[in-house]
Amino acid sequence: MTMHYVPDLGKISVDSVSRLDAYVASREFDRPTLVMDLDRVSAQYRALKAGLGRADVHYAVKANPARQVIARLVDLGSHFDAASRGEIALCLAEGADPSEISFGNTIKRASDIAWAHAQGIRLFAADAEEELVKIAEHAPGASVYIRLIVEVSEADWPLSRKFGCDRDMALHLLDVAKSLGLTPVGFSFHVGSQTRQASMWAPTLDVFAKIWADARTAGHDLSLLNIGGGFPAFYGEEIEAPTAYASQVIAMVEARFPEARKIMAEPGRGMVAEAGVIVSEVMLVSRKSERDLHRWVYLDIGRFSGLAETEGEAIRYQFETPRDADQHGPCIMAGPSCDSADVLYEKRPVSLPLTLKSGDRVLIRNTGAYTSTYSSVGFNGFPPLDVVVI
Amino acid sequence: MTMHYVPDLGKISVDSVSRLDAYVASREFDRPTLVMDLDRVSAQYRALKAGLGRADVHYAVKANPARQVIARLVDLGSHFDAASRGEIALCLAEGADPSEISFGNTIKRASDIAWAHAQGIRLFAADAEEELVKIAEHAPGASVYIRLIVEVSEADWPLSRKFGCDRDMALHLLDVAKSLGLTPVGFSFHVGSQTRQASMWAPTLDVFAKIWADARTAGHDLSLLNIGGGFPAFYGEEIEAPTAYASQVIAMVEARFPEARKIMAEPGRGMVAEAGVIVSEVMLVSRKSERDLHRWVYLDIGRFSGLAETEGEAIRYQFETPRDADQHGPCIMAGPSCDSADVLYEKRPVSLPLTLKSGDRVLIRNTGAYTSTYSSVGFNGFPPLDVVVI
The missing domain is CATH 2.40.37.10 (Lyase, Ornithine Decarboxylase; Chain A, domain 1)
Structure with a gap:
């Protein structure tokens, strides 16, 4: 039954599986307890980063906001994607620089936008006109990226239609953002949780490359592509090792978005699970x-x-x-x-x-x-x- | 759109709807907030109790364990059904007598059974042999009732097969309990959450009355019937008023279980929603x-x-x-x-x-x-x- 997943990390990973096991085996627990191994987080960060190359890793804080995990990732040079004021405050308290934190929730309380802006956060997500109006009012001049909806997905757990907008709405929102004095810098999307093989990204990337080109044709000098999460963890079904997986995804991105001066990736599950x-x-x-x-x-x-x-x-x-x-x-x-x-x-x-x-x-x-x-x-x-x- | 449900309480209820509304209207809230009206809890307790007659009300603490709600119900004379050590501790802290608390979760940690027994808890639920063994070891001589599985339900939200056992297993467990030195006193069941009309109880009560009779024929002097929850709250679809509803249910119970010297009911949703x-x-x-x-x-x-x-x-x-x-x-x-x-x-x-x-x-x-x-x-x-x- 033992099915330890040993990724492309050689000795480090084997040692850290043993480290977790040794800790757990030597102790009694009187209630359910999650034990997290920071060295395993470090190893996974390095493995993903090795594959992601020039892309910025924005760890999805919601996956596991344990203070020590955030602190370790700050030390390693990770950036952060925050879903709320609470998560931003956590990252700042652990030493993250505001310029390295994106406020990636498309659903934000107006007062939280203002608070984040006052802390120095300058990059916000949106998928609706009303959200852009809130951002323009409470974070004037900020950079925004528009979240696109993924209509087809090969992920184990395709997401609902809750987030994102379609092509026409996205192009409209870029115009709206500009008219509101914001700086529309690009797009984001989420390919679906637990996308087990890198090749599964291709159909989604193909669709969004067309929208990206259309936006540039319409006069928007897009520079940012946020490819979101979807990086898998091992739950019993085979997955690709993190470095190989990430480098394949980035190669597909580079081929389709040559003008993207900044690429963001938001592993959460794939970083800490x-x-x-x-x-x-x-x-x-x-x-x-x-x-x-x-x-x-x-x-x-x-x-x-x-x-x-x-x-x-x-x-x-x-x-x-x-x-x-x-x-x-x-x-x-x-x-x-x-x-x-x-x-x-x-x-x-x-x-x-x-x-x-x-x-x-x-x-x-x-x-x-x-x-x-x-x-x-x-x-x-x-x-x-x-x-x-x- | 306003659809205040006004039960058979006359002025009290109307006043307490107004009391909640007045409180909420006069205040700002900077985060989602549940506002609970204790007077409305009191009124509902009295309305249910008026219908339940000689049956003991064991409030299902899990529905809302706010300290003040428990304290108010203690004052009103309510008994309690607890799902865990934590809930038992809460009830005791608010002044409930251990003899008025049942440990109704059929899934209990052995050390929690021992702790509850040490606090004076004497009434436990079980639906499996392994659970009876745990109770016999850690609460020797305690009273137990066997939870029966409800195979048919007319509730809005029929429960899964997670809890309870079938007739043959239940009769077997009564024997097992006795052989372990426990005192098997009766049965419990749950008709299903949000059983909107009292008449919906009849098919379930019919089935269990036969099992009750079979157990008595087999020599078990059963005295306790715990009819569980299922008491409805108003969510937009018509429900019967609490006193009328409860009195109909109890009339059906009395007709089918004449030997039940103790009847327990466990309203949770129906008490506080x-x-x-x-x-x-x-x-x-x-x-x-x-x-x-x-x-x-x-x-x-x-x-x-x-x-x-x-x-x-x-x-x-x-x-x-x-x-x-x-x-x-x-x-x-x-x-x-x-x-x-x-x-x-x-x-x-x-x-x-x-x-x-x-x-x-x-x-x-x-x-x-x-x-x-x-x-x-x-x-x-x-x-x-x-x-x-x-």
């Missing part, structure tokens, strides 16, 4: 009836205490137990709350040891992204997911 | 393209900051704006985070004023249950839902 492991515990193993084919396995962590991305069984985490050498059988997995929606995997059951029982430790691999902050403040009276950074 | 209103704000109104038929309306609160029950568009909240007198049109509604899954209503759009714009206040009615504790600790850097109790 594999640097974390959640230590959890089996609460109960049961069957609903003697005729049930599947056991139910209840963990002390569920959808409302850190594993929100199991919604729709979208992200399939890898589990390890001390009994993995024993015979396995299919299980439905669920969280510990009294909420009937707190079920992790039911449509596609998970194979776990037949000997598994209450009190057994379960490691959930590659859970460094999109876990700790999703955790509820206290649903069912359970404390939020604890985070330990080593 | 209508006592709360969330004050939120429009962040952005936009269209993705000139051809879009629907506007997108982005609020400063979303699925990860309090409105988790919009998942699958299950619970349809009622919105009020200062522009409700203007012409309306369909909107897709979404939260403020950079998460594409943070969409509230898309399949069935919401009708909102065409004049609605960024900065407008939006009241979300009857949001006193299952909002504040679902809120994430800080997803996207946004603070958790603020709660004010008046």
Whole structure:
């Protein structure tokens, strides 16, 4: 069952998997805990940066805003993409320069735009006229990029239509931005979460290269392309190693956007997911009836205490137990709350040891992204997911 | 658009709707805030209790564990159903007697069972042999009730198969409990969240009355029936008034379970939902393209900051704006985070004023249950839902 993903980092990665494992093995945890390995974050930053070349890495803070992770990335020279005033404040407190922080949420409170501008933030995202009006009023003269909607995606988890606008609206918004005294500098998009192969980027890049060319023809001297996230993490299905993946993506970008003087990439999941492991515990193993084919396995962590991305069984985490050498059988997995929606995997059951029982430790691999902050403040009276950074 | 639900409480309820409205209208809020009216909680408790008669009300703490709500319910004589050690500690701190608290989660950590037992908790739920073993070891001699699975439900939101066991397993577990030195006292079940009409309980009660009779025939002197929750709140579709609803349910229970010396009911949503209103704000109104038929309306609160029950568009909240007198049109509604899954209503759009714009206040009615504790600790850097109790 052990499926450690060893990327193109040689000894560093193997050592840091061992470092996490050694830490976890030597300690007791009385509640679900995410353990993050900063050296693994450093290694992944370097691997991605090696592939991204001249592109700026803007770490998507929302993936994991642990203070120590941000501080380490500041030290490494990373830039940051912030979703909110809170995330900007965090990056500034950890030493990031305001010129290296983009306010990438297309949905911003007017007072937060003003606050960010006062802190020195000069780069904002928008996908709507009303947002441009807010930015022009509260961050006059700022640079803006227009988020484009991705209509086709080969990602494991294609995004909804929530963000971005279509070609005609985007060209219109560039004009609007200019008329409002803003500096429209380019486009952004998101190819879709967990885009496992670099080649999957091509259709999206092709579409946006045409819009980019149209905008330049219309007189907009675009200089910035923000390619967003989508950099994958290992959840059991094969992915390309980070340096090779990133360099292929950038090669495709360079070929299609030769005028892009600045390229931004926003890895979040791809930066930190594999640097974390959640230590959890089996609460109960049961069957609903003697005729049930599947056991139910209840963990002390569920959808409302850190594993929100199991919604729709979208992200399939890898589990390890001390009994993995024993015979396995299919299980439905669920969280510990009294909420009937707190079920992790039911449509596609998970194979776990037949000997598994209450009190057994379960490691959930590659859970460094999109876990700790999703955790509820206290649903069912359970404390939020604890985070330990080593 | 104003659709205040006025239950069978006469002047009290009308006054407390006004009390909430007066409070909200007189204040500014710089972040999404749930305002809870304690007098409205009191009125609802009395209305439910009037219908429930001799049944004990065990308030489902998970619905809203605000300290002041618990304290008020203690004063009113309510008992409590707790999902965790944290909820038990809260109830005890607010003055509840341990004999009036049930530990109703069927998934309990062994050390939490021991802790609860040491505090004087004597009534535990179980639906599996392994759980009974844990209870027998850590709360020797305790009373247990076996949770039955509801296979058919007419509720708005039928529950999954996560909780409960079938008839044969339940009869087996009664025997197991006895053999372990526990005191098996009865059954529990949950008819389904938001069971809008009392008559919808009949098919479930019919099924369980047979199991109850079978258990007694098998020699178990059952005395307790825990009918769980399912008591509805008003979300736009007609519901029965609480006293009438509760008295019909209890009449059906009395007719089918004449030997039940103790009846427990666990209203959560039905107790507190209508006592709360969330004050939120429009962040952005936009269209993705000139051809879009629907506007997108982005609020400063979303699925990860309090409105988790919009998942699958299950619970349809009622919105009020200062522009409700203007012409309306369909909107897709979404939260403020950079998460594409943070969409509230898309399949069935919401009708909102065409004049609605960024900065407008939006009241979300009857949001006193299952909002504040679902809120994430800080997803996207946004603070958790603020709660004010008046």
